Amino acid sequence: MNPFSYARVSTSAAAVDAAARETGSAYLAGGTTLIDLMQLEVVNPATLVDVSAVPLARIEALPGGGLRLGALARNSDVARHPAVLERYPVLSEAILSGASAQIRNMATTGGNLLQRTRCYYFRDVASPCNKRSPGTGCSAIGGYNRIHAVLGTSQNCIASFPGDMPVALAALDAVIRTRKPHGGERTIPIDAFYVSYGDDPARETVLEHGELITAVDLPAAGWLAHSHYLKVRDRASYEFALASAAVALDVQSGRVRQARIALGGVATKPWRAVEAEKALIGSAPGAAAFGAAAEAALHGARPQTHNGFKVELGKRTLTRALERVAAGGTA
Amino acid sequence: MDDDQRTGWSRRSFLGVSLGALPVLGWATASLRAIRVPLAGSSLAAAPLPVALNVNGVSRQILIDPRVTLLEALRDNLELPGTKEGCDHGQCGACTVLVDGRRTLSCLTLGVAAGGRKITTVEGLATEQGLHPVQAAFLENDAFQCGYCTPGQIMSAVGLLAEGCPGEPDAIRECMSGNICRCGAYPNIVAAIQQARGAAGSKGA
Numbered sequence A: 001m002n003p004f005s006y007a008r009v010s011t012s013a014a015a016v017d018a019a020a021r022e023t024g025s026a027y028l029a030g031g032t033t034l035i036d037l038m039q040l041e042v043v044n045p046a047t048l049v050d051v052s053a054v055p056l057a058r059i060e061a062l063p064g065g066g067l068r069l070g071a072l073a074r075n076s077d078v079a080r081h082p083a084v085l086e087r088y089p090v091l092s093e094a095i096l097s098g099a100s101a102q103i104r105n106m107a108t109t110g111g112n113l114l115q116r117t118r119c120y121y122f123r124d125v126a127s128p129c130n131k132r133s134p135g136t137g138c139s140a141i142g143g144y145n146r147i148h149a150v151l152g153t154s155q156n157c158i159a160s161f162p163g164d165m166p167v168a169l170a171a172l173d174a175v176i177r178t179r180k181p182h183g184g185e186r187t188i189p190i191d192a193f194y195v196s197y198g199d200d201p202a203r204e205t206v207l208e209h210g211e212l213i214t215a216v217d218l219p220a221a222g223w224l225a226h227s228h229y230l231k232v233r234d235r236a237s238y239e240f241a242l243a244s245a246a247v248a249l250d251v252q253s254g255r256v257r258q259a260r261i262a263l264g265g266v267a268t269k270p271w272r273a274v275e276a277e278k279a280l281i282g283s284a285p286g287a288a289a290f291g292a293a294a295e296a297a298l299h300g301a302r303p304q305t306h307n308g309f310k311v312e313l314g315k316r317t318l319t320r321a322l323e324r325v326a327a328g329g330t331a
Numbered sequence B: 001m002d003d004d005q006r007t008g009w010s011r012r013s014f015l016g017v018s019l020g021a022l023p024v025l026g027w028a029t030a031s032l033r034a035i036r037v038p039l040a041g042s043s044l045a046a047a048p049l050p051v052a053l054n055v056n057g058v059s060r061q062i063l064i065d066p067r068v069t070l071l072e073a074l075r076d077n078l079e080l081p082g083t084k085e086g087c088d089h090g091q092c093g094a095c096t097v098l099v100d101g102r103r104t105l106s107c108l109t110l111g112v113a114a115g116g117r118k119i120t121t122v123e124g125l126a127t128e129q130g131l132h133p134v135q136a137a138f139l140e141n142d143a144f145q146c147g148y149c150t151p152g153q154i155m156s157a158v159g160l161l162a163e164g165c166p167g168e169p170d171a172i173r174e175c176m177s178g179n180i181c182r183c184g185a186y187p188n189i190v191a192a193i194q195q196a197r198g199a200a201g202s203k204g205a
Helices: A012-021 A034-039 A075-080 A082-087 A089-096 A101-106 A109-113 A165-171 A274-280 A287-297 A309-326 B003-007 B011-041 B070-077 B133-140 B150-163 B169-175 B186-202
Strands: A005-008 A025-028 A047-050 A059-061 A067-070 A175-179 A185-189 A212-218 A227-232 A243-252 A255-264 B049-055 B058-064 B096-099 B102-105 B118-120
Touching: A012 A025, A012 A047, A012 A175, A012 A212, A025 A034, A059 A082, A067 A082, A075 A082, A075 A089, A075 A101, A075 A109, A082 A089, A089 A165, A089 A227, A089 A243, A101 B102, A101 B150, A109 A165, A109 A212, A165 A227, A165 A243, A165 A255, A227 A309, A243 A309, A255 A274, A255 A287, A255 A309, A274 A287, A287 A309, B049 B070, B058 B070, B070 B096, B096 B150, B102 B150, B133 B150, B133 B186, B150 B169, B150 B186, B169 B186
Parallel strands: A005 A047, A025 A047, B049 B118
Antiparallel strands: A059 A067, A067 A212, A175 A185, A175 A212, A227 A243, A243 A255, B049 B058, B096 B102, B096 B118
């Protein structure tokens, strides 16, 4: 681990002030991604601003019926919260399908949004990597790329987003609240939060330097209770997704009125599949509609040498998740 | 012909050699740690910071480089070697301790960030009345072979009891999936946790 200076702050105002002062600063919350990457010397902040004592861990009802998750609410607390279990089961299931009990006790809502890829070459400082060292090339393109993305890739990077919770948040149309350096707050719909890789794979979100996530807001819509997260992976637990699907369906009088679909494991970011949602609206829930949605969701997928299976796996994962929600079960 | 006869090694002689090799392993570990020390003393190093670690009910003030993990602070600074270093990357669970009652990976926690938190290690479980029910259940169920992962398994199981994990074997396996056992003692670990759950339940805990 490279040397760094450490400061613990107790307010979000002090946090953004401290972070903005140093170009090489990073926030420390649960540390489950950051400390790991610092041990590997993949990420080398000059200053750590420890925000874990900032009072941002509350989970509270919003006046309009939504739910606000404090940025420092632990994954395990969010997953077990009665309102999340009752109204947003997809979120609870996504969180509980990820990592281990220890890591879920540590990881926070804000930090989990910023989880970094598990690309082997990104995590290995000896390998060229455009995400870690811009301009050095991509070792995964033409290398071993079984876990990599088939959606959202560019000629510079094919790293997959590894998380589960943000995939559920994408399906829920969550809104991310932040505090900016030098005052000011903003709200960012999750669909606008993650950026496409394009020419600069090192940039993953629209957050500016020193901008602090303070909360994540979930909308009030009652039909989101009809939702499910399905994760397919190499082992039964404590493993990253090869493909996952977060879905919510609003079915009335035998027709799909509204639908939300997001995919994990197959894309460079939590992947909202708007075309798949459109394919479902107005149709009768069933094999034909779900198959059409699955085709639309993976349309334009660009497989690499070793991850071609993810195209079919992504379709089947989405189809099964839709079947389960339509059948009324979420387990 | 079994493996022992073919190789000429018996489990007993292997253990003997392993134990004989321990001082060498100890030296290797010490020299690896020694490599870290000059780094910490280099001109690039940030100043060591004072931190009060409350471990097993005792608060101790230490001075550590911000890079020192809670795992390293427990083992090297506080001389509590019960907590084990496995992968050092949050993938094996050997370093599990309780922080404010929750099972936590000490290898991914900075020592300086643990100041003011209530930390419990495997050394802090037993009381004058005897072993913690989870420790007793691990012994009674022979829930280990080499024992290296055992402190982490036990701390994780103690955390599990407070989280309300269901008692079915599959549920316990899922709740314990963050703790890897290379010896494969899983069936007996599950049995031990089932027994400890029952003991905790009968006491109304």
